[in-house]
Amino acid sequence: GQQVMQIPQYQHVQEGEDFTTYCNSSTTLSNIQWYKQRPGGHPVFLIQLVKSGEVKKQKRLTFQFGEAKKNSSLHITATQTTDVGTYFCAGNPSGTYKYIFGTGTRLKVLA
Amino acid sequence: SAVISQKPSRDICQRGTSLTIQCQVDSQVTMMFWYRQQPGQSLTLIATANQGSEATYESGFVIDKFPISRPNLTFSTLTVSNMSPEDSSIYLCSAHTNEKLFFGSGTQLSVL
Numbered sequence: 001g002q003q004v005m006q007i008p009q010y011q012h013v014q015e016g017e018d019f020t021t022y023c024n025s026s027t028t029l030s031n032i033q034w035y036k037q038r039p040g041g042h043p044v045f046l047i048q049l050v051k052s053g054e055v056k057k058q059k060r061l062t063f064q065f066g067e068a069k070k071n072s073s074l075h076i077t078a079t080q081t082t083d084v085g086t087y088f089c090a091g092n093p094s095g096t097y098k099y100i101f102g103t104g105t106r107l108k109v110l111a
Numbered sequence: 112s113a114v115i116s117q118k119p120s121r122d123i124c125q126r127g128t129s130l131t132i133q134c135q136v137d138s139q140v141t142m143m144f145w146y147r148q149q150p151g152q153s154l155t156l157i158a159t160a161n162q163g164s165e166a167t168y169e170s171g172f173v174i175d176k177f178p179i180s181r182p183n184l185t186f187s188t189l190t191v192s193n194m195s196p197e198d199s200s201i202y203l204c205s206a207h208t209n210e211k212l213f214f215g216s217g218t219q220l221s222v223l
Contacts, residue, residue: 001170033211042203042214043154088153090212097142099212101154
């Protein structure tokens, strides 16, 4: 079946350090989305990437979609304690309407 | 955006019983989904709730165990039938609109 894997599973960083999570799909995607889930909360949409090789920035967050549309990354520059949470990519397999969530990366930021 | 009301927020149930989770969206949406999330784990798609037709289930999930209704474009229910402790999890309703997924606050289910 379709799988979306993320690495690393966990990441602890000192406040101010950078953070990157990588997402890999077993199938080609029409688009990929990124979500953030705070402890005890539900996933909240961050961004959608559609085009091959697309790069989007949101303040300290940079999102990239791979050329083959099977992988993506999220990079956070100079992490803050408010960045704590689990980051999920969610892939939309080509030809479907559904979203398959990645395994997630749990980020902990140490002040 | 979409605001999703999901209830109950939590329940403790006896094995062998059934629980129906309700999900109400404040606007009409074409696509609604049901996910399951174990604590500290990712979201697993159970099914796509189709308005006016049978839900589309993912591998490992069947209609007899997880019957889903979608009577209109703003409402859906998921029933967890003949529950066992392995069904203990958080169940999340989701609506797809404006090219993004919005989630309900989830139902935390514990089966004794």
